[in-house]
Amino acid sequence: MKxxxxxxxxxxxxxxxxxxxxxxxxxxxxxxxxxxxREPRALALDHTRTMLVLxxxxxxxxxxxxxxxxxxxxxxxxxxxxxxxxxxxxxxxFQRVEDNETIRLTIPLHFTGEAIAPGVKVQGGVVSHxxxxxxxxxxxxxxxxxxxxxxxxxxxxxxxxxxxxxxxQGVELxxxxxxxxxxxxxVHALKAQVEETPxxxxxxxxxxxxxxxxxxxxKAEPAKKEGGKK
Numbered sequence: 001m002k003x004x005x006x007x008x009x010x011x012x013x014x015x016x017x018x019x020x021x022x023x024x025x026x027x028x029x030x031x032x033x034x035x036x037x038r039e040p041r042a043l044a045l046d047h048t049r050t051m052l053v054l055x056x057x058x059x060x061x062x063x064x065x066x067x068x069x070x071x072x073x074x075x076x077x078x079x080x081x082x083x084x085x086x087x088x089x090x091x092x093x094f095q096r097v098e099d100n101e102t103i104r105l106t107i108p109l110h111f112t113g114e115a116i117a118p119g120v121k122v123q124g125g126v127v128s129h130x131x132x133x134x135x136x137x138x139x140x141x142x143x144x145x146x147x148x149x150x151x152x153x154x155x156x157x158x159x160x161x162x163x164x165x166x167x168x169q170g171v172e173l174x175x176x177x178x179x180x181x182x183x184x185x186x187v188h189a190l191k192a193q194v195e196e197t198p199x200x201x202x203x204x205x206x207x208x209x210x211x212x213x214x215x216x217x218x219k220a221e222p223a224k225k226e227g228g229k230k
């Protein structure tokens with residue numbers, strides 16, 4: 001099991017809105033640690049130190065080490081409530097991590113090969129990222145830092161779906177079990193190019209139509225004369 005970050009915490013006995021409000025006034029964050037077939041434990045973390053750790057986005061997609069005194073517990077950050085307009089964390093939920101139990105966590109996607117994709121390099125298209133992260137399910141030892149998405153083989157108007165991603169050993173995607181298979185990335189033409197094509201076709205057709213008009217009029221003229229003789 002790999003852990004990248006350590007958070008110092010302390011147990012707290014007082015709970016409820018009033019207790020949480022008092023903690024925040026003292027510069028601390030109310031938190032809860034649950035899971036692992038044990039009773040939930042209420043925690044308090046130093047707000048300033050925790051904010052410094054949370055500046056690294058990897059905190060949200062890796063296993064953390066919660067330290068209370070001499071005891072430590074591996075955990076993942078499952079939920080975090082922020083103040084609507086202040087730079088303040090209101091509450092954090094941590095889930096205990098056990099070596100032999102599957103965890104579910106959202107991790108980032110890293111896209112590679114965009115510059116050499118035929119749809120970009122040869123056909124002048126652009127790459128659109130429709131997903132930036134995905135939820136994975138695996139044992140803690142198999143948790144990847146990210147999932148790599150290789151788009152080097154995509155041509156214009158081609159896509160990669162969730163089911164087409166190459167996953168590390170032991171990693172699954174829970175979303176696929178729900179019958180959904182969304183597009184993760186696509187290569188498409190620029191909007192300006194799409195709009196210019198009908199205009200160009202209309203412009204090319206205009207001279208031909210103008211040239212055909214006199215010929216059509218000439219054919220119609222004898223018919224009028226013959227009709228006059230009758």
